[in-house]
Amino acid sequence: MMPASLISALRSARHVVVFTGAGVSAESGIPTFRDALTGLWERFDPGELATPEAFRRDPALVWGWYEWRRMRVLQSQPNPAHLAIADLARHVPQLTLITQNVDDLHERAGSEDVIHLHGSLHRPRCFACAREPAEPLSTPDEPEGGRRLEPPRCSHCGGRLRPGVVWFGESLPVAALNAAFQAAGECDLLLSVGTSGVVYPAAEVPHRARDAGATVVHVNPQGEPTAGNREYLIALPAGEALPELLR
Ligand code: BJW
Ligand code: ZN
Structure with missing residues (x-):
């Protein structure tokens, strides 16, 4: 063959x-991004989720979405x-x-x-000072694509943690x-x-x-x-x- x-x-x-x-x-x-019907970008708008501007606008929306994805990965083999x-x-x-x-x-x-x-879903860092948290993230809750979740705060500067992934324009x-x-x-x-x-x-x-x-x-x-x-x-x-x- x-x-x-x-x-x-x-x-x-x-x-x-x-x-x-x-x-x-x-x-x-794990869903791909661009496959017809099942791709993430078929169902979700990357401009609302995968840019630094999106995180600035609505950090809870973005953090919640990435936590949902991190949970799916943790449940996969x-x-x-x-x-x-x-x-x-x-x-x-x-x-x-x-x-x-x-x-x-x-x-x-x-x-x-x-x-x-x-980057990685498993290595968040501070949106303000870029430092990584000393403690690993806790296991996320039950999945619900799109559930809003306030990001944890940085223990160094009090800024919001962001997902450790590379967004569009970065x-x-x-x-x-x-x-x-x-x-x-x-x-x-x-x-x-x-x-x-x-x-x-x-x-x-x-x-x-x-x-x-x-x-x-x-x-x-x-x-x-x-x-x-x-x-x-x-x-x-x-x-x-x-x-x-x-x-
Ligand atoms: C199977 C299968 C099975 C299914 N077996 N196969 C030049 C021209 C135009 C634009 C740009 C350019 N240069 C840069 C840009 C801008 C932009 C870009 O490229 N845009 C294009 C979409 C046009 N790039 C950037 O912004 C990058 N940064 C940058 O360039 O900085 C400099 C700069 C600054 C300011 C302005 C301009 C430039 C950063 C890109 C970051 C991408 N991030 C994402 C999200 C990560 C976070 C997250 O996970 O949410 O990365 S987007 C998404 O796409 C993700 C992926 O890593 C990436 C690639 O996708 P991938 O892996 O190829 O997945 P799919 O779904 O596209 O394809 C899956 C394939 O698998 C399909 O073909 C299926 O058929 C196949 N498949 N089942 C084998 N079982
Ligand atoms: Zn910080």
Whole structure:
């Protein structure tokens, strides 16, 4: 089922980059952003929830929504795609895992040193002074998408805590982005898993790998057919394709 040239590129790869998006967590029950009907941005307006202006306008709306999402993640488990990626790291000389996801399912599957380009639901910080709270957040209450919740206050300055994610119009963490671009420029194979590739600058990561001569493999049931001889599409759900590809 998998092209022989692809299997051989994977077997001989010395540095593999795995670049993941929301689709890798879809089979764990975490909604993606842009899938028809089930995507978060189909049901919620990103301008009201995922910008610093939205948080300034209505912190309780934004905090409540992110707490609902954090709770869903806490109730979910890594799926066979997360597990296959963690396993692959033990079978190739070098693997760099770059994710756009704000969940912790790669870590819970056993992956280490995950580069989070868009931050984490699990690391809030102060909106005013940027310091992280000393105590971990308590477990959120029962889910109700959109329930308003006053954000906790910063123990240093009294400011409001904000979700530790990267909102539209905000810069990505510099060290993470640099590490991602460097790995993309050096790898010989990049697996892009479950991303629509529309959000920049993260979407540049696979482009940089391709431009530097790496083989690029997209795993996405709705992916666009590819033309180049070093670019492949596996149009299957990640939880099916990755265990098969990495077998
Ligand atoms: C499966 C599957 C299964 C389903 N198996 N697959 C250039 C041009 C135009 C605009 C810009 C530009 N450069 C920057 C911008 C602005 C903006 C941007 O890119 N906008 C575009 C939407 C046009 N970028 C930014 O604002 C970034 N900051 C920045 O550039 O700073 C500099 C700057 C400052 C001021 C002005 C301009 C620039 C920051 C972007 C932060 C994005 N944040 C979010 C939210 C994070 C917090 C949260 O979680 O709420 O990050 S948006 C959302 O999209 C989230 C994701 O990480 C990101 C990517 O989405 P992803 O992962 O690809 O998910 P989907 O849903 O899109 O796709 C899922 C895919 O999976 C689908 O294809 C399915 O088919 C597939 N799938 N099931 C495998 N089982
Ligand atoms: Zn503070």
